[in-house]
Amino acid sequence: xxxxxDVFTTENAREIHCLKSPKETPLFKRLTPEETEILNKNRIxxxxxxxxxxxxxxxxxxxxxFLIKGIVKSYIEIxxxxxxxxxxxAGSLIGLPSLSVDNVFHYSTKALVDTDIYxxxxxxxxxxxxxxxxxxxxxxxxxxNNMVLLYDRFFSLTQKQLHGRLADIILCLSYKIYKSTGFxxxxxxxxxxxxxxxxxxxxxxxxxxxxxxxxxxxxxKRLEILQLDKLKRISVTG
Amino acid sequence: xxxxxDVFTTENAREIHCLKSPKETPLFKRLTPEETEILNKNRIxxxxxxxxxxxxxxxxxxxxxFLIKGIVKSYIEIxxxxxxxxxxxAGSLIGLPSLSVDNVFHYSTKALVDTDIYxxxxxxxxxxxxxxxxxxxxxxxxxxNNMVLLYDRFFSLTQKQLHGRLADIILCLSYKIYKSTGFxxxxxxxxxxxxxxxxxxxxxxxxxxxxxxxxxxxxxKRLEILQLDKLKRISVTG
DNA sequence: CGCGAGCTTGACGTTGTTCAACTAGAGTGG
DNA sequence: CCACTCTAGTTGAACAACGTCAAGCTCGCG
Numbered sequence: 001x002x003x004x005x006d007v008f009t010t011e012n013a014r015e016i017h018c019l020k021s022p023k024e025t026p027l028f029k030r031l032t033p034e035e036t037e038i039l040n041k042n043r044i045x046x047x048x049x050x051x052x053x054x055x056x057x058x059x060x061x062x063x064x065x066f067l068i069k070g071i072v073k074s075y076i077e078i079x080x081x082x083x084x085x086x087x088x089x090a091g092s093l094i095g096l097p098s099l100s101v102d103n104v105f106h107y108s109t110k111a112l113v114d115t116d117i118y119x120x121x122x123x124x125x126x127x128x129x130x131x132x133x134x135x136x137x138x139x140x141x142x143x144x145n146n147m148v149l150l151y152d153r154f155f156s157l158t159q160k161q162l163h164g165r166l167a168d169i170i171l172c173l174s175y176k177i178y179k180s181t182g183f184x185x186x187x188x189x190x191x192x193x194x195x196x197x198x199x200x201x202x203x204x205x206x207x208x209x210x211x212x213x214x215x216x217x218x219x220x221k222r223l224e225i226l227q228l229d230k231l232k233r234i235s236v237t238g
Numbered sequence: 239x240x241x242x243x244d245v246f247t248t249e250n251a252r253e254i255h256c257l258k259s260p261k262e263t264p265l266f267k268r269l270t271p272e273e274t275e276i277l278n279k280n281r282i283x284x285x286x287x288x289x290x291x292x293x294x295x296x297x298x299x300x301x302x303x304f305l306i307k308g309i310v311k312s313y314i315e316i317x318x319x320x321x322x323x324x325x326x327x328a329g330s331l332i333g334l335p336s337l338s339v340d341n342v343f344h345y346s347t348k349a350l351v352d353t354d355i356y357x358x359x360x361x362x363x364x365x366x367x368x369x370x371x372x373x374x375x376x377x378x379x380x381x382x383n384n385m386v387l388l389y390d391r392f393f394s395l396t397q398k399q400l401h402g403r404l405a406d407i408i409l410c411l412s413y414k415i416y417k418s419t420g421f422x423x424x425x426x427x428x429x430x431x432x433x434x435x436x437x438x439x440x441x442x443x444x445x446x447x448x449x450x451x452x453x454x455x456x457x458x459k460r461l462e463i464l465q466l467d468k469l470k471r472i473s474v475t476g
Numbered sequence: 477c478g479c480g481a482g483c484t485t486g487a488c489g490t491t492g493t494t495c496a497a498c499t500a501g502a503g504t505g506g
Numbered sequence: 507c508c509a510c511t512c513t514a515g516t517t518g519a520a521c522a523a524c525g526t527c528a529a530g531c532t533c534g535c536g
Contacts, residue, residue, distance in 0.1 A: 161491075161492090199493055199494080200491075202491095
């Protein structure tokens with residue numbers, strides 16, 4: 001089943017707002033031809049294979065990345081504990097916090113599938129913000145949107161039990177990333193666990209619970225939502 | 239013991255970055271006299287007593303608030319589950335996400351002590367951003383800073399055990415809000431619990447653990463950190 | 477003086493992690 | 507072509523962490 005666009009804005013908006021949705025960003029349209037030229041002069045296109053690290057948390061951030069094609073995970077790693085912040089589809093920007101706070105990356109990112117990015121010089125980027133108010137406002141909008149998504153995930157992971165958290169993530173992946181109730185998962189069970197703040201074993205057990213209850217079907221990487229309403233109910237009740 | 243300024247930027251920057259620190263924001267200095275005039279024409283000053291609600295999550299957001307004096311908690315409430323997002327000191331802005339996402343407040347805020355605020359018209363605010371790039375950039379910087387703080391709290395609450403989480407919060411309050419190792423807590427045990435994502439009883443028990451181990455002294459609302467190093471170690475080990 | 481909200485403690489049950497073992501598939505080198 | 511290894515996935519049992527419930531306490535306030 002494919003979703004119609006209105007699914008995203010109706011009913012349980014709260015629950016499904018937890019991952020980034022690919023959006024045709026009007027970001028660069030705010031720039032004048034001259035400004036675009038400046039930005040593109042220092043732009044480099046790079047390709048990453050599935051599993052490759054794009055940037056490392058803590059590293060000096062001299063670039064902002066724009067995701068042309070692919071899917072990427074952003075995550076925090078501290079002393080062998082990993083937490084996935086978000087799954088980023090094409091159209092996303094990587095490294096925005098570095099525009100304002102320190103000159104380092106605040107999270108790592110890794111390609112979940114083969115991925116192409118533009119790498120922009122962070123200084124040019126900053127300068128354009130300081131001279132083009134509409135551009136700067138667009139950036140604020142993007143950061144604010146990310147903020148609200150993070151609020152929802154923050155709530156989910158701290159207030160819901162394992163079943164609710166996993167239901168949230170399955171719904172998000174379905175709505176926001178794959179835009180279908182059936183899809184080929186581009187991440188491991190461990191990734192699912194790190195997205196939901198639980199152990200890998202727990203993630204596997206709960207997937208099995210859902211499968212035994214005929215709420216989803218999952219074999220290997222192929223996941224199909226069989227009873228969307230039940231999954232939503234689990235997401236709400238926690 | 240009072241902290242010298244360099245404490246904030248050295249050693250374990252990661253752990254102490256979890257609440258907002260009061261900062262003399264150069265925000266409004268970016269505005270021209272005419273722009274300041276526009277903004278202030280639609281500005282209203284309001285006072286809230288301790289415990290009063292400033293704005294409600296979900297309500298129509300026609301204003302951005304600036305915290306002149308006082309301490310405020312911002313929190314998410316869904317079906318009798320509460321999660322405190324942040325403790326905001328004087329100098330903070332409230333409602334920034336509403337500039338970009340929906341026209342509603344994404345969290346509620348409540349005064350923890352008697353509080354004065356300026357209430358700005360959100361439309362004037364938006365218009366100024368669209369015409370003054372330096373102003374818009376400042377807003378981006380503020381939102382980005384809040385984002386990074388949220389990353390840290392997100393990690394703390396999802397990856398650390400109760401003792402680590404409570405240690406984090408005590409350190410944050412000490413560094414960022416009270417700027418001293420001894421202070422009069424302006425919130426209830428329940429607030430501490432909602433800040434750390436645990437039950438009130440657990441918060442109380444762990445405070446007692448810390449007290450029994452002579453790491454802190456707490457009687458009523460008065461809290462004194464006795465062994466800062468031990469508290470930091472607990473924060474790190476989780 | 478009594479009431480209610482916040483605080484505190486102990487006993488108990490649940491939830492979720494850890495550990496260990498086992499399986500399946502995907503390279504890798506002889 | 508066959509061991510060999512390595513990683514991802516899976517399962518069960520034991521255990522620890524944490525929440526819930528119930529009861530009692532304290533203190534400010536009417």
